Amino acid sequence: MLPKFVYAVNYGNSRFDEMWKIQKQLHLARQQKRNPDILIFTEHEHVYTFGKSSNQNHLLANEDELNKKGIETFEIDRGGDITYHGPGQIVCYPIINLSDYSEDIHKYLRNLEEVIIRTLSSLNIKSTRNSDYTGVWIENEKIAAIGVKVSRWITMHGFAFNNFPDLTFYDRIIPCGIFHKGVTSLKQFGIEISNLELINLFKKYFAEVFNMEIVSISKEELIKILDSSILETESELIKN
Template structure:
């Protein structure tokens, strides 16, 4: 499945992984961000699933976690603080998480333009299933009417992005009932499986996401399958990082 950029064209590297612990994936992102800043690597995508995890963004509204942390941990959920923008959200099996590590200036994108790009990438994938993804003014992410199907929350460090998007393919939607997802009590969440009444193969959705990145960024993508993270990565935590957008 490897496809290498031809003739010096701008390239994109995608790592297609299985389930990976959230904090390990975050350390991996930080290592890739440092390498992208120094020019050691090209723009990179990580595609994976997480074990059941609640993550809190920069808004720090812990009241949106509806049960005590110790109780949720006893039920098998991890709870993590992170440096993306936004409120609390859920990650878990059946949800495809995509972390793009990209240098914005190379694509001529502003932070808001980048969020709009991520939304368009997901809308294009939904269209393959005859679903019309929508934007909701003031609420980043992708919606089907008042049902959120994809959360978006990004971080930027010296012009290089991390964190990203989470598309609900076939997660356990009851796990969202333990939180106020992204702080939006008046809206619901949905998934491809709920909308289609069948669950697309996760491997197929990953391929569709990669193809949509290629089209929208006009790049060729080299894909590596089952590249797993190991320990010992450098975790950059400089003062120049900032969080933008919401989940």
């Protein structure tokens, strides 16, 4: 089978609400077949996000603490419970059509885990899945959280991988609603790797696991794609 053509962009730093809006625009455009599959890699400002199955009690900080630390909160449409995003963490948002791969959400989640597991293996770190919880683990601690939304077989949201974040921000939540397990990062294992190097590894293993032909584009090229998709959508609305 021929590999699927996919764009990949290193977006750099972004606010969560900015990137959520971009995801929604790309998701709609992908449904309308206005653009190919896209992988977005970004690094967010401090934020806690609540998935559809979140318990508000899993946020341990009060409003004053959040304001002092400059932490925003959002209730969003992905699966899962509360999680943290912030500097030193790579977040990947695949906007892909599963009809071109496999219309199986569980397989998609396992494939995302496999991308991360192979990336860690290339850094000589043994990681595993957990039969009870989605994500990637090193012994009893999670290094990558996964939460997705799939609508009309188009995906959004994705995974968050801890490279060198400040792990104390996890002290203010029950990460993913799991009380008895911890979180970790590459930094905890003495591994120093830039986000750019790590993103290149992720792209390599996305290509392997999903049989993709990945073409890297710039942030500016992504914005042009967005602008073009919005104009085409508005034109269709005017016609109708």
